Amino acid sequence: MSDAGRRDAAQSITLPDGTAIRTRAAAPADLVPVQELHRRCSPDSRALRYHAGKSGLSPAEWRQLSAPERGTTLVTTPAERTDHIIAMTNVMRTDQRGVGELAILVEDAWQARGLGTALAEHAATVARREGHHELAAAVAASNKPMLHVLEKLDATLVDATGPVLDIRIPL
Numbered sequence: 001m002s003d004a005g006r007r008d009a010a011q012s013i014t015l016p017d018g019t020a021i022r023t024r025a026a027a028p029a030d031l032v033p034v035q036e037l038h039r040r041c042s043p044d045s046r047a048l049r050y051h052a053g054k055s056g057l058s059p060a061e062w063r064q065l066s067a068p069e070r071g072t073t074l075v076t077t078p079a080e081r082t083d084h085i086i087a088m089t090n091v092m093r094t095d096q097r098g099v100g101e102l103a104i105l106v107e108d109a110w111q112a113r114g115l116g117t118a119l120a121e122h123a124a125t126v127a128r129r130e131g132h133h134e135l136a137a138a139v140a141a142s143n144k145p146m147l148h149v150l151e152k153l154d155a156t157l158v159d160a161t162g163p164v165l166d167i168r169i170p171l
Contacts, residue, residue, distance in 0.1 A: 009024060009025065010022040010023065010024035010082075011023050011024065011122060012079065013076075013118050013119075013122065015113055015114045015115060015118060016113070016114040017113060017114070019078070019079075019113070020078070020079035020080075021076055021077065021078055021079055021086070021115065021118075022076065022077050022078075022079050022082060023074045023075065023076040023077075023087075023089070023119065023122060024074065024075060025068075025072060025073070025074060025075075026065065026066045026073040026074060026075045026088070027066060028062070028063060028066050030062075030066065030075055030085065031057070031059060031062045031066075033075070033083065033084070033085040034057060034062065034075065034085055034088060035056045035057065036085070037085045037086065037087070037088060037105070037107055038054075038055060038056040038057065038105075039055075039056070040107050040108065040109070041105065041107055041108055042108050043055075045105070045106075045108055045111075046105070047140075048140050048142070048143045048146070049103060049104070049105045051138070051140060051164055065090060065092075070092055070093060071090065071091050071092030071093045071100065071101075071130075072090075072091045072092075072126055072130065073088065073089070073090050073091075073092075074088070074089040074090075074091075074119070074122070074123070074126070075087070075088055075089075076088070076089070076115070076119060086106070086107045086109075086110045086115070087104065087105060087106045087107060087110065087115060087116075087119055088104070088105045089102075089103070089104045089119045089120075089122070089123050090102065090103040090104070091123050091126050091127050091130065091132075091135070094136065096136075098131065098132055098133040098134060099132060099133070099134045099135070099136055100127045100130065100132040100134075100135050100136070101135070101136050101137070101138075102120065102123055102127070102135040102136070102137045102169065103137065103138075104116055104119050104120060104123070104146070104149075106119070111145065112145070116145060116146065116149045117149050117152055120149050120150065120152075120153055121153070123135070124153060124169065124171055127171055128171045132171055133170070133171050134168055134169065134170055134171060135168070135169040135171065136166065136167070136168055136169075137150060137155070137167045137168075137169065138164050138165070138166060138167075139164065139165050139167055140163060140164055140165070141160070141163055141164070141165050142163075147165075147167075150167055150169060153169045154169065154170060155167045155168065155169045156168050156169075156170075
């Protein structure tokens with residue numbers, strides 16, 4: 001499928017409070033709104049996502065994340081403002097056959113509304129469609145909201161020896 005076709009294939013999702021959102025495959029042209037998303041996220045939110053004090057993505061990092069051969073990066077917008085990215089979800093390929101890597105960044109103002117759960121569930125669907133049988137997630141032990149989201153997906157803890165937990169989600 002062409003990038004234009006992938007970009008137009010948006011999935012509508014309704015949050016528990018009735019808010020309509022749309023999530024779609026990211027495109028190289030989304031770098032600027034993704035950078036704006038990063039600026040609207042607190043340093044704490046970005047540190048929980050990246051396990052470091054990362055303020056944004058370089059153009060080279062974005063090219064890797066938005067390249068279909070590396071996996072799938074999804075961007076999410078409010079249904080009525082499709083130019084305003086409020087979340088980014090990554091389902092990337094790994095060196096392990098059938099195992100994808102999951103990561104999600106949600107704008108602070110949109111947290112605690114069920115968006116992370118909805119995106120994790122959608123990411124699981126995407127991962128199954130791409131042939132994965134399991135998702136791996138590296139989650140900071142202090143990231144209680146993400147741990148709660150993954151618990152809803154029947155995630156299991158594989159390694160808890162450091163500040164970052166290795167979690168697996170069966171698909």
